[in-house]
Structure formats: C-alpha cells, structure tokens
Amino acid sequence: MRSVHAKVLAFSTEHSLFTPGDTVVVAVSGGADSVALLDILISLSDLRLNLVVAHLNHSLRGAESDGDERFVADLAASRGLPFAGEKADVRALSIRERLSLEDAGRRARYEFFDRVATQYGARSVALAHHADDQAETLLLRLLRGAGVTGLSAMAPRRDGRFVRPLLTLSRSEIEGYLHGRGLRFRIDSSNADTAFLRNRIRHELIPHLVRFNPEISRRLAVTADLLAVDEEVLETVADEALKRTAREHSGEGVILDVAGLLREPRGVRYRIYRRAVALAMGTLRGLSYKHVLQIDGLVRSPKPNLHIPVPGGVGVVRAYGLVTFKAAGVAGIEWEDELIIEGPGCYPLPDGGEMVIDVVSPPADLVTLPSERACFDLDCAPFPWVVRGFRPGDRINPLGMTGTKKVKDIFIDEKVPRERRRLVPLVFSNSELVWVCGYRTGHHARVTEKTVCTVLAEVRTSTGIALK
Incomplete structure (x- = not known):
C-alpha cells in the first residue's frame, strides 16, 4: 500500500497536480479505478485535500445505473465527504448531437464535473485514468488516425482543471491495492460489451499484443508520455509561428x-x-x-x-x-447608410473607426502624407461630403491622370481582398468621388498653389491597422 501511495504522491508532485489544502472534486463512478482513486487521495494526509465526491448517473443501464449512484453516495457518506450526484439522459444527448454513446457520456461527465467544481470552488477535478487506459487510448486514436497531438493521449493535467494522478499505476497495481485494502466496488456490465471499440481493444487487441511484448501496456504508456513531451515543444513553436504570421485576430x-x-x-x-x-x-x-x-x-x-x-x-x-x-455565422460589417459630413469634426465609421476632418494650412509636402490622410482644396471639394461603401460601377479621376478609373480595378491593382473592399470608405463631394480612402485621391480636388482653404481628412481604424 505504501508503494502505491508513494508513487501517486511522487507523480502528483512532479506534475504539480495538487497544492496542500486544495479542494478537489473526485470523479467516482463506483468502479474499481475510481474507488481506488478516492481511497488513495484520502490516504495522502500530508496534502490535506478537501475532497468532494461527484457521480453522474448516465441512465443507460436502468436499475444498475441507479445502484451505482446509491453505492457512491453511501461511500461518500461512510468517509464523511460531501456528495454531488446528478442524472443525465446520455442516450438522448447522443441522438440530439449525433454523437456516439461514449462521446456523449464523456461530454455530459465533463460538463457535470465543471459545474460541481465551480459550485465548491475546487481547483481540480481528479479522474481515475491509469497507465492501461493510457495504452488503450493511444491504440484507439492510432486506429482512428491521429498525429502527435492525438497520440500523446492523456496528459496528467487537462484544461487546467482535470488531473489524472493514477497515470503512474497499472491496472494490476490498482487491483492489488483494492484487494489489499479490502475495498468493495461496482462492476459495470457495459465494460464487457465488445460493441464498443475501446472494449475490443482492451479484451482482444491488447491480449494479442501481449504475446509480442508482455509489457506492451507499460511501453505504450511510456510512448504516449514521450509524445506528450514533444507535443509541449511543438505547441510552443506553433505559438511563436502564429504570432509571426497573424495579421489580425479579433x-x-x-x-x-x-x-x-x-x-x-x-x-x-x-x-x-x-x-x-x-x-x-x-x-x-x-x-x-x-x-x-x-x-x-x-x-x-x-x-x-x-x-x-x-x-x-x-x-x-x-x-x-x-x-x-x-x-460562418459572423456577419461582416456593412455600410447600411450614407454618412453625411457637414464640416470639420469627428465622424464614426461602421467598422468602429472614425473619420476626422480639419481645416488646416497646406502641408509643406503632400507626397509624404500617410495613406490614411489626404488633403483637398475645399473650394473644389465643398461640404457636405457623402461617405459610403463601394458599389459596382464607382469610378474616380485619380490624381495625375486625365481619365477615370474603376474603383474595382484600383482594388485589384492594390490586391485588396474582396471582403475588405466593402469596408473602404469612399468620399464624394458634389457627387464626384474625391477619395478612395487609403488608395487614391481625385485629381479635381487636389491642393495647388492657388488653393485658399485646405481640408485635411484622416481615417482612424478601430484595430489600429493601416488601411493599406
């Protein structure tokens, strides 16, 4: 018994699964593994854990499921521990969400354990997965097809809250512990049903592989652990690569x-x-x-x-x-109405940005203006201005050209993505397009040496990202 306690304590310490004084929800199905888990955590007195026993009745095996729930409730009471129990219609969830019974049960359990942990202010939820479960999971995912992420199987800690302190123990060690402690537990009849792929792996595939390597479960568990270590490195690399390649994340x-x-x-x-x-x-x-x-x-x-x-x-x-x-359900930003600019001021744009208009002295160098700013001769581009989104057929007489050009062609030349074209503000004065914001200004409204009054327009985006 001391050996089992020492292994679990060392594993929990190595992976920082618990802090002394933690409140921990213990997922107890009533089966051998979870009964052993509860008893082991109670025995780790140095950790002074405040344990809460949680059981979800899946309602799949009728009276047998109800018997499991009563057994776990009585077990919690006998140890003087709080009990949280709930029933779920896993079969109905499976049909409604088009999930296998196994996947539906897993989803229902984790959602239930999350609620219980929140209710009791628990830092962790302890699950009873052990080394043989690790081996079965690796084989299951290998048969279904998986990369390093999937084959690394079960981590000691998942999603910050769920911990697996028994991953260091084999099934035989757990069975020996239960026998030595004289602990009673429930037997789930569905664990023998080979209609479930996991059960076929447990009862058929692994016994066959044992003929090639008697330590196959242990070796597979070690492989999963090594892959998990590689996964941590690769995830760090992916995090850095995402930062390098992401232009925007909202x-x-x-x-x-x-x-x-x-x-x-x-x-x-x-x-x-x-x-x-x-x-x-x-x-x-x-x-x-x-x-x-x-x-x-x-x-x-x-x-x-x-x-x-x-x-x-x-x-x-x-x-x-x-x-x-x-x-797919996220709607793009659209120009629902035209924006009327009566004169200098700050005007909101549909994407959360704004257009700021000021009457200023002509800048010394118009060429160096950033793309989000433009200057116009107010006599040639008088207020009110109309600002709206792009429409097919829009044309502008670009600065320095004698003829007009389709705005669509400007977008194509500038490689503006189709989804972003509708967000580019177009500024009109006297029904003439004077500015495709960020891309072209109109020749007619340009500032010259004869300009008396200059207006400076600036577009400020909500993201802080330049228009071009």
Missing part, C-alpha cells in the same frame, strides 16, 4: 499572412491552421487531416482568390496575400 476571425505561412515548415503550418480554426470557432470538432491538407492547398495555390468551408461552420478565404478564418 472576435470576427483570424487573418494570416500567406508569405509568412509559406516560410514555415509544413508541420508548423498545419498546427497554425488548427489554431486559426479553433480561434475562429472555439472548437476543432470534425476537423480532420483531410481538411488541414485542403487549407494548405489553398495557401500554396497560385490562384489569388479561393474559398473552402471546413467543419464547425468556419469559412477559409484566400484573398491575394491573406487567408481569413471566419465563423
């Missing part, structure tokens, strides 16, 4: 620089794409290797404008040198 999506992406190794690009989808949608559910390859094909394509949908309702749009990841 509540509306993520914009990445194509040239920057193409400088990154292929494996790093793949991780950046996954990050971008997760940031845009909040989940990676349904995203497979096939979709990642499609995104990479879009990035590497010589075509400047492409669009593909990916699972989760995310649209990936390539527009010249930028790739935008955007949730």
Whole structure:
C-alpha cells in the first residue's frame, strides 16, 4: 500500500497536480479505478485535500445505473465527504448531437464535473485514468488516425482543471491495492460489451499484443508520455509561428499572412491552421487531416482568390496575400447608410473607426502624407461630403491622370481582398468621388498653389491597422 501511495504522491508532485489544502472534486463512478482513486487521495494526509465526491448517473443501464449512484453516495457518506450526484439522459444527448454513446457520456461527465467544481470552488477535478487506459487510448486514436497531438493521449493535467494522478499505476497495481485494502466496488456490465471499440481493444487487441511484448501496456504508456513531451515543444513553436504570421485576430476571425505561412515548415503550418480554426470557432470538432491538407492547398495555390468551408461552420478565404478564418455565422460589417459630413469634426465609421476632418494650412509636402490622410482644396471639394461603401460601377479621376478609373480595378491593382473592399470608405463631394480612402485621391480636388482653404481628412481604424 505504501508503494502505491508513494508513487501517486511522487507523480502528483512532479506534475504539480495538487497544492496542500486544495479542494478537489473526485470523479467516482463506483468502479474499481475510481474507488481506488478516492481511497488513495484520502490516504495522502500530508496534502490535506478537501475532497468532494461527484457521480453522474448516465441512465443507460436502468436499475444498475441507479445502484451505482446509491453505492457512491453511501461511500461518500461512510468517509464523511460531501456528495454531488446528478442524472443525465446520455442516450438522448447522443441522438440530439449525433454523437456516439461514449462521446456523449464523456461530454455530459465533463460538463457535470465543471459545474460541481465551480459550485465548491475546487481547483481540480481528479479522474481515475491509469497507465492501461493510457495504452488503450493511444491504440484507439492510432486506429482512428491521429498525429502527435492525438497520440500523446492523456496528459496528467487537462484544461487546467482535470488531473489524472493514477497515470503512474497499472491496472494490476490498482487491483492489488483494492484487494489489499479490502475495498468493495461496482462492476459495470457495459465494460464487457465488445460493441464498443475501446472494449475490443482492451479484451482482444491488447491480449494479442501481449504475446509480442508482455509489457506492451507499460511501453505504450511510456510512448504516449514521450509524445506528450514533444507535443509541449511543438505547441510552443506553433505559438511563436502564429504570432509571426497573424495579421489580425479579433472576435470576427483570424487573418494570416500567406508569405509568412509559406516560410514555415509544413508541420508548423498545419498546427497554425488548427489554431486559426479553433480561434475562429472555439472548437476543432470534425476537423480532420483531410481538411488541414485542403487549407494548405489553398495557401500554396497560385490562384489569388479561393474559398473552402471546413467543419464547425468556419469559412477559409484566400484573398491575394491573406487567408481569413471566419465563423460562418459572423456577419461582416456593412455600410447600411450614407454618412453625411457637414464640416470639420469627428465622424464614426461602421467598422468602429472614425473619420476626422480639419481645416488646416497646406502641408509643406503632400507626397509624404500617410495613406490614411489626404488633403483637398475645399473650394473644389465643398461640404457636405457623402461617405459610403463601394458599389459596382464607382469610378474616380485619380490624381495625375486625365481619365477615370474603376474603383474595382484600383482594388485589384492594390490586391485588396474582396471582403475588405466593402469596408473602404469612399468620399464624394458634389457627387464626384474625391477619395478612395487609403488608395487614391481625385485629381479635381487636389491642393495647388492657388488653393485658399485646405481640408485635411484622416481615417482612424478601430484595430489600429493601416488601411493599406
């Protein structure tokens, strides 16, 4: 018994799973592993943990499920610990969300444990996964197809809150502990049902692999741990790469620089794409290797404008040198009405930015004005001005040219992404387009040596990113 306690304490200390005095929710199903977990945590008296026993009744096995709930409630009472129990209709959740029973049960459990942890102010939720579970999970994900992220399997700590102190123990060590302590536990009949892939791996595949290596479960668990260490390094690399390639990240999506992406190794690009989808949608559910390859094909394509949908309702749009990841339900900013500028002042723009108008002395050097500023001869461009978004057919007589040019052609020349074209303000005076903000000013309204009154216009974006 002392050996088991020492191993769990050393593992918990190595991975900083607990701090003395922590409130910890213990997930107890009533089965062998979770009963052992509860008993071991109680025995680690030096940690002085305040334990809360939590049990979710999945309502899948009728009277047997109800018996499990009563057993866990009685176990908590016998140890003088608070008990939090709840029933969930996992089968209905499975049908409603189109999930397997296993996935639906997992979602229901984690949501329940989160609620209990919040209710009791718990820092951690302890789960009873052990080394053999680790091996089974690695094989399960290998059979379904996974990279390093998936094959690294279960980490000692997940999502900051969920901890797995028994990953250092094998199933046989846990069974020996239960026998030595004389602990009773419940047997879940569904664990023998080989209709579930995990059960087939446990009862059929691993026994077959034992013929090749008697220590197969332990070796697979070590492999998963080594992959988890590599995963930490790769995630750090991906974080830095995302910072290098991201042009913008807001509540509306993520914009990445194509040239920057193409400088990154292929494996790093793949991780950046996954990050971008997760940031845009909040989940990676349904995203497979096939979709990642499609995104990479879009990035590497010589075509400047492409669009593909990916699972989760995310649209990936390539527009010249930028790739935008955007949730399908997020509406773009539109010019619903024309903005009337009566004279000097500060006027709000639809994207949250503003247009500032001042009457000033002519600047010494008009050529050096940044793209977000422009000067006009007020006699040639009198107020009121009308500011609106781009419409097909809009034309301007650009400064220095004798004829007119389509605004659409200007956008194409400047490689302005289609989604951003509608956000560029167009300024009109006397129905003549005098400024495509950030790109071209009109020849007729230019400042000359004969100009008496000069007006300076400036566009300030909400993001602080330059117009061009």
